[in-house]
Amino acid sequence: MPRTFVWHRTRGPKKTPKLLLPEAGKVRIKQVRSGIGHSWRMRATLEAIGLHHHQHEIVKDIHPALVGQLKQVRHLVEVSVVEE
Numbered sequence: 001m002p003r004t005f006v007w008h009r010t011r012g013p014k015k016t017p018k019l020l021l022p023e024a025g026k027v028r029i030k031q032v033r034s035g036i037g038h039s040w041r042m043r044a045t046l047e048a049i050g051l052h053h054h055q056h057e058i059v060k061d062i063h064p065a066l067v068g069q070l071k072q073v074r075h076l077v078e079v080s081v082v083e084e
Contacts (some may be wrong), residue, residue: 016074021062026082030057033076045072 021027031051035043037049048071059082060066070079 017080019067019070019074021067021079022081025062026059026080026084027062028057028059028080029070030078030080031055031076032078033064035076038076042073042076046076048072049077051077068069068074 029049029051031046031054034054035046042054048062070077
């Protein structure tokens with residue numbers, strides 16, 4: 001079966017929006033793009049965050065290590081602050 005969609009490096013957003021996260025609280029992280037076709041480091045980072053498949057959603061506490069992980073895979077995830 002022929003491939004109907006091919007992702008080109010020159011297409012898509014040139015820059016991803018900056019993560020403006022508060023110092024404390026919780027965030028909802030949703031994986032919006034697959035790790036397939038990306039480096040093993042990005043797939044490992046998604047796994048370390050706790051995302052196992054496309055459209056998976058989790059809620060986690062904000063801490064510096066998580067912010068660094070989200071920065072690495074910001075083009076694959078969607079992050080929103082959870083209001084308590």
